[in-house]
Amino acid sequence: MNRYSIIVHGRVQGVGYRFSTYRTATFLNLTGWVQNLDDGTVKIEVQGSNESIKKFIQRLKHNNKFAKVEYINVKEINKTDNKKSFKIIGY
Template sequence: MIRYSITVSGRVQGVGFRYFVQLTACRLNLTGWCKNLMDGNVQIEVQGIEKDINSFISAIKVGNNFSRVDDINLSSLPLIPDEKKFKIKY
């Protein structure tokens, strides 16, 4: 199990990107959260099996039909053992 903090920049607010992120994470049985940042980026924390997180990152790079991902920054985080689901924070 691994956990990453991911910051996504581009056209990722107001285009259903967080919902897309949540659906993708749930489909891959990943836990964590995502939220909009004041600077127009989206912050994601995601946790799960490495191969599933790699699939998640690949999907996020493509985005949905309305978003445009320009850049993704990753950093490792400590695991949160009791986390049960992936949610959108407001």
């Protein structure tokens, strides 16, 4: 099990991107959260199996037909045991 911090760049705010991300994470049984940042990006912290996280990152590029993802930054971070679900922050 691993945990990643992900920043998604592009047209990802005001298009339902957080909700699409939530649905994808929930479908893949991942834990963590997603939130809009002031600079127009979306930040995600996600934890789960390597296979599920790989699928999740691939789907981030196309999980919302109204978004236009330009690029995604992915950084591995320390895992946490206190997360039981995936949530939208600031919703």
